[in-house]
Amino acid sequence: MAIKVLPHYLINQISAGEVIDSPASVVKELVENSIDAGANRIDIHIKQGGKKLIQIQDNGYGIVKNEISLALQRHTTSKITSIEDLESLTSLGFRGEALTSISSVSRLTLTSRTQAHNQAWQIYTEGNQINHQIVPATHPIGTTVKVLDLFYNTPVRRKFMKTEKAEFNNIDNILKQLLLSRFDISISLSHDEHLVYYQPVVTTETEIQRRLKFIFGADFNKHSLSINHRSNDLFIHGWIAEVNVYRIINDLQYSYVNKRIVKNKLINNAIRQSFRSILQNNSRLAYVIYLEIKPCQIDINIHPTKKEIRFYEPRLINHFIIQGITNVAKCIIVNNPTIKSCHKENKNELEINNSESQNNTFSLPDWYFKEDVSNAIKNNMTGIYKLPSSFTYSNYFGQLLAILYNSYVLLKKNQKLILMSIPTSLCYLRKAQLKHCETYFKSRPLLFPLKIKINELYCKILKDNHTLIKKTGIDLMIEKDHLTLHAIPSTFHEYNLKNLIYAMLNHLNQQKKNYFKQLVHWLGNYEDKSKVISWNILKANILLAEIEYFCPDLLTKPPANLIQHIDIKNTIKMFNDE
Ligand SMILES: Nc1ncnc2c1ncn2[C@@H]1O[C@H](COP(=O)(O)OP(=O)(O)OP(=O)(O)O)[C@@H](O)[C@H]1O
Ligand SMILES: [Mg+2]
Incomplete structure (x- = not known):
C-alpha cells in the first residue's frame, strides 16, 4: 500500500485515544479545565453513564470570543508558553490537547462568557468537522462544555465501553478523587436527571471530616490517622487507616502531588513500607495523601493523561514519606484506635531540638x-x-x-x-561500592573527563593493572602521556582525583602482585588529606x-x-x- 499523509481528523482521533478512553476520562479533563479556570462551583450532568451526555458547567473566568475556536484546536493552551514553564507549573492542564481530543470523538458544544462581556459565545463541533462557527448565547460568567454521543464516530472504542452502570461508577470514582483534591470547590453530580449529590465548599475541620466521611465512609473518619510532616520544600499531609482492622469498606488509595491526582508506585510503596515495617502484617490500607513539592522537582510530562509523574530525587521522597508516616504508623500498635494524630501523643519520645535537623532533606541517586x-x-x-x-x-x-x-x-x-x-x-x-562496581553498580561519570599527566612508569603500571582498576569502577583511558578519567564511584567525587590516581598508582607499584580485594581495601581506606569534606x-x-x-x-x-x-x-x- 502506498504511503499517504493521514487527514487531520484521523490524526486527532488517533491521538484522542491516548487521552480519552472513557466517559470518566472526559469528566476528568473537563473538570480539571474548570479548576484551572479558577472555578469554585462545578455542576456535572451525566446521561446513560456518560455515553449519551456529559455536561460540565463552571463559574470560572471563561474564554473570550476570539479564543473559543482556538481552544478546540490541537496544541493550543493558555497554560504554558515554553517547556521551561513546566518547572513552575501550577495548573493541571498544559498539553493543549484535551478539548480537541474530546471534540474529535463526540458532538461537542462549548459555551463561555468572561466577566468583561455581557454576552456569551457558543461553538459546536462534530467529530471531524473543523469549521468552527461561533454564535451568541446566554450563559452566566463561566463555561459549559456539553459532550454528546461519545465515540459515535469510533465504533471500536464505542464497543469497548462498559455498561452504563460501570461507566457511571468510574465517573463517580474520578469525581471523588477530584473532590478530595480541592476542598475549596463545590461539586454537584446528576445522573439521568437525578441529583446524585451536592458537595459544598469545605472550610472548617468538621466540614473536611464530612467530605472524608462522604467518600470513605464513617469508619475511616473514626480510625484514620492524620499525617502532617514538613521538611524544607517538602510537605506531606493527609489521612491513613488500616482497612482490615476497622472494617473500613472503602479501601480507596488516593495520592496527590501538588493537588494533581497521580498514580505513583514510589508513593504507594513508601506508604506500605512505613506501615508494614511496624505492623508486621499485610493489612490493607485506605488513604488520601497529599505531597507538596517544588514543580521543578518532578516531571509530569510523561504520559498524555498527566497522571504519571517522575521524581528527580526519588530516594529523597521515599525517605521523606517514610519519615512522615512511620511515627504516625507507630501509634497504631499503641492499641489506641482513637488516636487521631501522633504528634501530640508521643510524649515519651526523646525530644531533641536542633533547628538544622528540620532541614532534613537530602537527595539520593x-x-x-x-x-x-x-x-x-x-x-x-x-x-x-x-x-x-x-x-x-x-x-x-x-x-x-x-x-x-x-x-x-x-x-x-x-x-x-x-x-x-x-x-x-x-x-x-566505599568498599561495598567498589566491590560491586563492575557488575551491578555503575560508577558515576565525571561531568568533565579529567586529563592527568603520566610518565612511562605510571603508564606501564596502568597497562599492567587496567582490568583490575576497571573492576573497581574507575573508568579511564590511557593515552600517550596522559590518562583521561571518565568515571569513578560517587564517594570519591569530592576528592582531589589527580592525587588519588597518583597515590593508587604508587600503591600498585609497591605491591608484588595486585589483587582486587587488596585494591578495594586500599581504596576503601584512602583518605584525602588535602581536602576536608x-x-x-x-x-x-x-x-x-x-x-x-x-x-x-x-x-x-x-x-x-x-x-x-x-x-x-x-x-x-x-x-x-x-
Ligand atoms: N472551562 C474552561 N474555562 C476557561 N478556559 C478553558 C476551559 N476549558 C478550556 N479552556 C481553555 O482552553 C484551552 C485548551 O483546553 P485543553 O483542555 O484542550 O488544554 P489544556 O487544559 O491547556 O491542556 P491539557 O490538554 O493538558 O488539558 C485551555 O488552555 C484554556 O485556556
Ligand atoms: Mg485541559
Missing part, C-alpha cells in the same frame, strides 16, 4: 529505585553485603539529628541516641541512605568503630545522683 539493579544484586550477591529487597524502617540507622565535630552523626532510633562515625561509614560504604545534614543523609542500602549487615551487627550508643537515661540520672 536514581539507581536505588531501579529494580533490575537491586534484584540483580539480591539474587547474585554472595559474601557479607546483602542488599535488602526493599527499604523498610528497620533498615534505617535512625533519624539524623546533628553533626558533631564534622566527624560524627547523632542519630535517634527507638528512643535511643546513637553516635556514628562518618570516616568509618565512608570506608564501609564539610559535612552538613544534606550530605550526611545521603551517606546514611547509601550505607543503609549497600551495607545492611552493619545495621544488625554494627561494629564498635562505627556505632556507639549513648546512654542518655543514665546520663540524666547522674544529675540526680550528684
Whole structure:
C-alpha cells in the first residue's frame, strides 16, 4: 500500500485515544479545565453513564470570543508558553490537547462568557468537522462544555465501553478523587436527571471530616490517622487507616502531588513500607495523601493523561514519606484506635531540638529505585553485603539529628541516641561500592573527563593493572602521556582525583602482585588529606541512605568503630545522683 499523509481528523482521533478512553476520562479533563479556570462551583450532568451526555458547567473566568475556536484546536493552551514553564507549573492542564481530543470523538458544544462581556459565545463541533462557527448565547460568567454521543464516530472504542452502570461508577470514582483534591470547590453530580449529590465548599475541620466521611465512609473518619510532616520544600499531609482492622469498606488509595491526582508506585510503596515495617502484617490500607513539592522537582510530562509523574530525587521522597508516616504508623500498635494524630501523643519520645535537623532533606541517586539493579544484586550477591529487597524502617540507622565535630552523626532510633562515625561509614560504604562496581553498580561519570599527566612508569603500571582498576569502577583511558578519567564511584567525587590516581598508582607499584580485594581495601581506606569534606545534614543523609542500602549487615551487627550508643537515661540520672 502506498504511503499517504493521514487527514487531520484521523490524526486527532488517533491521538484522542491516548487521552480519552472513557466517559470518566472526559469528566476528568473537563473538570480539571474548570479548576484551572479558577472555578469554585462545578455542576456535572451525566446521561446513560456518560455515553449519551456529559455536561460540565463552571463559574470560572471563561474564554473570550476570539479564543473559543482556538481552544478546540490541537496544541493550543493558555497554560504554558515554553517547556521551561513546566518547572513552575501550577495548573493541571498544559498539553493543549484535551478539548480537541474530546471534540474529535463526540458532538461537542462549548459555551463561555468572561466577566468583561455581557454576552456569551457558543461553538459546536462534530467529530471531524473543523469549521468552527461561533454564535451568541446566554450563559452566566463561566463555561459549559456539553459532550454528546461519545465515540459515535469510533465504533471500536464505542464497543469497548462498559455498561452504563460501570461507566457511571468510574465517573463517580474520578469525581471523588477530584473532590478530595480541592476542598475549596463545590461539586454537584446528576445522573439521568437525578441529583446524585451536592458537595459544598469545605472550610472548617468538621466540614473536611464530612467530605472524608462522604467518600470513605464513617469508619475511616473514626480510625484514620492524620499525617502532617514538613521538611524544607517538602510537605506531606493527609489521612491513613488500616482497612482490615476497622472494617473500613472503602479501601480507596488516593495520592496527590501538588493537588494533581497521580498514580505513583514510589508513593504507594513508601506508604506500605512505613506501615508494614511496624505492623508486621499485610493489612490493607485506605488513604488520601497529599505531597507538596517544588514543580521543578518532578516531571509530569510523561504520559498524555498527566497522571504519571517522575521524581528527580526519588530516594529523597521515599525517605521523606517514610519519615512522615512511620511515627504516625507507630501509634497504631499503641492499641489506641482513637488516636487521631501522633504528634501530640508521643510524649515519651526523646525530644531533641536542633533547628538544622528540620532541614532534613537530602537527595539520593536514581539507581536505588531501579529494580533490575537491586534484584540483580539480591539474587547474585554472595559474601557479607546483602542488599535488602526493599527499604523498610528497620533498615534505617535512625533519624539524623546533628553533626558533631564534622566527624560524627547523632542519630535517634527507638528512643535511643546513637553516635556514628562518618570516616568509618565512608570506608564501609566505599568498599561495598567498589566491590560491586563492575557488575551491578555503575560508577558515576565525571561531568568533565579529567586529563592527568603520566610518565612511562605510571603508564606501564596502568597497562599492567587496567582490568583490575576497571573492576573497581574507575573508568579511564590511557593515552600517550596522559590518562583521561571518565568515571569513578560517587564517594570519591569530592576528592582531589589527580592525587588519588597518583597515590593508587604508587600503591600498585609497591605491591608484588595486585589483587582486587587488596585494591578495594586500599581504596576503601584512602583518605584525602588535602581536602576536608564539610559535612552538613544534606550530605550526611545521603551517606546514611547509601550505607543503609549497600551495607545492611552493619545495621544488625554494627561494629564498635562505627556505632556507639549513648546512654542518655543514665546520663540524666547522674544529675540526680550528684
Ligand atoms: N472551562 C474552561 N474555562 C476557561 N478556559 C478553558 C476551559 N476549558 C478550556 N479552556 C481553555 O482552553 C484551552 C485548551 O483546553 P485543553 O483542555 O484542550 O488544554 P489544556 O487544559 O491547556 O491542556 P491539557 O490538554 O493538558 O488539558 C485551555 O488552555 C484554556 O485556556
Ligand atoms: Mg485541559
